[in-house]
Amino acid sequence: MTDTILDVQDLEMHFPIGGGFFGGAKSTVKAVDNVSFTVFRGETFGIVGESGSGKTTLGRCVMRVLKPSGGTITFNRKDKPAAELVGEDTGHLKDIWRDLRMVFQDPQSSLNPRLRVLEIVGQCLRKSENLKGAELADRVSTLLEQVGLRKEFLMRYPNAFSGGQRQRLGIARALATNPELVVADEAVSALDVSIQAQTLNLLQDLQEQFELTYVFIAHDLAVVEHICDRIAVMYLGQIVELAETDELFQNPKHPYTRALLSAVPVPDPRARNRARVPVGLAENDPTDTGCRFASRCPHRTELCRSTPPPRKQINGAEVLCHYAGEV
Amino acid sequence: MPLTPMRTDIEPPSGQPASSRATTQPILEISGLKTHFFTDDGVVKAVDGVDLDIYGNRTLCILGESGCGKSIMARSVLRIVDAPGRITAGHIVYRAADGATIDLATAKQGSKALREIRGQDIAMIFQEPMVSLGPIQKIGKQIVETILLHRNMSKAEARETAIDMLDRVGIPDPAKRYEAYPFELSGGMRQRAMIAMALSCQPRLLIADEPTTALDVTTQAQILDLIAELKEEFKMAVMLITHDLGVVAEVAEDVAVMYMGKVVEKGDVYSIFENPQHPYTRALLASVPRVGMKKKERLPAIRGMVPHPLARPSGCTFRTRCDSYMPGTCDQRQPVLTPHGNSEVACFLHTQGADND
Numbered sequence: 001m002t003d004t005i006l007d008v009q010d011l012e013m014h015f016p017i018g019g020g021f022f023g024g025a026k027s028t029v030k031a032v033d034n035v036s037f038t039v040f041r042g043e044t045f046g047i048v049g050e051s052g053s054g055k056t057t058l059g060r061c062v063m064r065v066l067k068p069s070g071g072t073i074t075f076n077r078k079d080k081p082a083a084e085l086v087g088e089d090t091g092h093l094k095d096i097w098r099d100l101r102m103v104f105q106d107p108q109s110s111l112n113p114r115l116r117v118l119e120i121v122g123q124c125l126r127k128s129e130n131l132k133g134a135e136l137a138d139r140v141s142t143l144l145e146q147v148g149l150r151k152e153f154l155m156r157y158p159n160a161f162s163g164g165q166r167q168r169l170g171i172a173r174a175l176a177t178n179p180e181l182v183v184a185d186e187a188v189s190a191l192d193v194s195i196q197a198q199t200l201n202l203l204q205d206l207q208e209q210f211e212l213t214y215v216f217i218a219h220d221l222a223v224v225e226h227i228c229d230r231i232a233v234m235y236l237g238q239i240v241e242l243a244e245t246d247e248l249f250q251n252p253k254h255p256y257t258r259a260l261l262s263a264v265p266v267p268d269p270r271a272r273n274r275a276r277v278p279v280g281l282a283e284n285d286p287t288d289t290g291c292r293f294a295s296r297c298p299h300r301t302e303l304c305r306s307t308p309p310p311r312k313q314i315n316g317a318e319v320l321c322h323y324a325g326e327v
Numbered sequence: 328m329p330l331t332p333m334r335t336d337i338e339p340p341s342g343q344p345a346s347s348r349a350t351t352q353p354i355l356e357i358s359g360l361k362t363h364f365f366t367d368d369g370v371v372k373a374v375d376g377v378d379l380d381i382y383g384n385r386t387l388c389i390l391g392e393s394g395c396g397k398s399i400m401a402r403s404v405l406r407i408v409d410a411p412g413r414i415t416a417g418h419i420v421y422r423a424a425d426g427a428t429i430d431l432a433t434a435k436q437g438s439k440a441l442r443e444i445r446g447q448d449i450a451m452i453f454q455e456p457m458v459s460l461g462p463i464q465k466i467g468k469q470i471v472e473t474i475l476l477h478r479n480m481s482k483a484e485a486r487e488t489a490i491d492m493l494d495r496v497g498i499p500d501p502a503k504r505y506e507a508y509p510f511e512l513s514g515g516m517r518q519r520a521m522i523a524m525a526l527s528c529q530p531r532l533l534i535a536d537e538p539t540t541a542l543d544v545t546t547q548a549q550i551l552d553l554i555a556e557l558k559e560e561f562k563m564a565v566m567l568i569t570h571d572l573g574v575v576a577e578v579a580e581d582v583a584v585m586y587m588g589k590v591v592e593k594g595d596v597y598s599i600f601e602n603p604q605h606p607y608t609r610a611l612l613a614s615v616p617r618v619g620m621k622k623k624e625r626l627p628a629i630r631g632m633v634p635h636p637l638a639r640p641s642g643c644t645f646r647t648r649c650d651s652y653m654p655g656t657c658d659q660r661q662p663v664l665t666p667h668g669n670s671e672v673a674c675f676l677h678t679q680g681a682d683n684d
Binding site: 195219 | 392393514543544545546547548551570571572573574575576577578579596597600601610611612614615616617618624625626627628629630632633
């Protein structure tokens with residue numbers, strides 16, 4: 001089953017910075033730079049990275065909330081023609097957004113405090129399927145039950161809910177239009193440990209039930225390992241390593257991935273003296289001329305500073321490093 | 328700053344840490360502490376009877392979910408609880424280097440004794456450095472201010488000390504960063520600057536409230552190493568508040584698990600992680616996904632959620648989510664911390680003789 005649902009090629013999102021009202025931009029921030037990956041139907045594709053790595057921007061580009069400055073995003077829907085998202089106009093996107101939905105990080109700010117649950121979850125159904133009155137209430141109640149909330153909550157406002165319940169509302173809203181692909185941006189990061197476990201279980205149950213595909217953006221490696229089939233590791237706008245979960249965790253090939261994995265605190269006090277891969281501090285802004293990780297990398301050579309690293313294929317993994325497989 | 332971890336580990340449980348502890352007296356003894364918030368809707372018992380001892384050169388981690396009262400407990404120690412919160416009962420006995428003791432819970436707000444301890448003997452670092460550092464003053468000036476307030480130094484000496492501290496916490500080019508404003512630094516650097524400020528008076532107790540929660544994992548690892556290293560060097564006591572089990576396992580020597588304003592279990596880190604006694608501790612440990620765990624397995628989540636603070640269950644507060652709930656016992660009385668093995672646990676499973684492990 002290698003049915004591709006999302007195909008991203010050479011995606012670029014450059015933001016101009018500096019410059020005034022008349023003057024041109026002084027420089028650009030390459031938030032997402034030359035990123036290519038494919039997502040298969042039914043899988044959970046993880047994107048991990050530290051803050052500033054461009055993972056959220058990438059998610060927003062895929063959602064087409066942002067207009068990428070280059071590249072292509074092809075979205076293959078069931079029984080519908082493939083859509084090319086980058087050049088699409090807003091009218092068409094509205095149709096696509098039925099099948100492509102998003103769950104946001106902060107359940108506090110992503111729900112309108114002045115709307116009742118019925119409106120929050122049902123708004124999109126009202127627009128897209130013209131549902132009204134009792135019919136709409138029925139559908140929303142069903143959705144609420146699917147995410148483990150009681151249907152008595154229908155007429156409540158978001159402030160009556162706890163963080164975990166709000167995140168469930170966000171999930172119900174994403175599922176309302178029966179989507180094929182859900183982009184979850186840090187969907188469990190703001191939740192407490194016990195609530196996080198409940199929410200992860202819920203996401204997995206819903207995936208089985210509705211044959212969903214997830215693009216799961218997170219910074220917590222343990223969570224990503226738990227839920228994802230394949231994982232892309234981002235560093236400063238680029239995917240530095242892309243591999244199946246087991247391969248990535250057992251056999252990380254990029255120095256950054258290795259540093260990241262060894263820095264994760266392990267909930268086992270006897271593991272605390274394990275060797276850690278040292279990473280330096282970022283010296284200055286990375287240049288275009290070499291590897292972006294070079295200034296922090298323990299294995300850097302002159303080559304790393306002068307030439308951008310090639311994308312290598314090792315053991316089914318894609319690695320962006322001059323010395324992948326050697327160091 | 329050294330990039331490789333420089334940790335000296337604590338003795339495993341076989342090397343009785345308890346006996347070595349008994350010879351030294353705790354720096355801070357919290358007993359029966361209650362901090363309640365008197366709101367219009369009712370009394371929120373944020374901290375409801377906490378007993379803790381904190382020793383020099385040891386790290387005590389307070390573990391708990393949001394709303395369990397761990398931050399309010401820490402703020403109570405420094406007496407910086409905001410209204411309508413108030414310490415209603417209990418003692419916080421601080422033992423100074425010369426052996427003199429003072430009860431911080433009853434010390435007069437604004438009194439000289441309290442002000443001298445704050446920032447000097449007991450320092451605190453917070454989760455979000457941008458909120459705790461003044462935005463319009465240079466980093467260096469803020470550190471110097473603390474030093475001049477508490478230590479008998481000239482301005483030039485204070486400047487030296489500040490730059491030295493910035494260097495100690497691993498900020499590159501400290502003399503230049505001394506002149507930087509907080510917004511010019513990255514999150515990790517800001518957190519370091521705050522640690523430098525907290526440590527500039529060489530406190531005997533450092534309270535760190537979620538010091539790494541807002542940071543990336545690689546930065547988090549460096550900051551945790553740094554705190555551990557400085558703890559050794561200054562023989563400091565550290566009280567680290569976190570919700571992250573991984574962080575606890577990395578740095579703690581002692582652990583106290585809090586739930587709804589109470590300590591439900593406390594003990595050394597090995598007992599807590601390898602032989603947890605309280606159902607909440609057990610469930611918490613089981614519910615975290617771990618790197619290396621079999622994936623796609625369902626996580627054993629704790630059912631339900633933390634009850635509303637104004638609707639505390641009678642008896643044991645965890646009983647509404649507990650798998651071992653015993654009707655007629657757990658809802659009648661409140662369990663008290665009782666020694667069990669190497670740890671102390673507040674649960675009727677262990678006092679009723681109905682130990683069903």
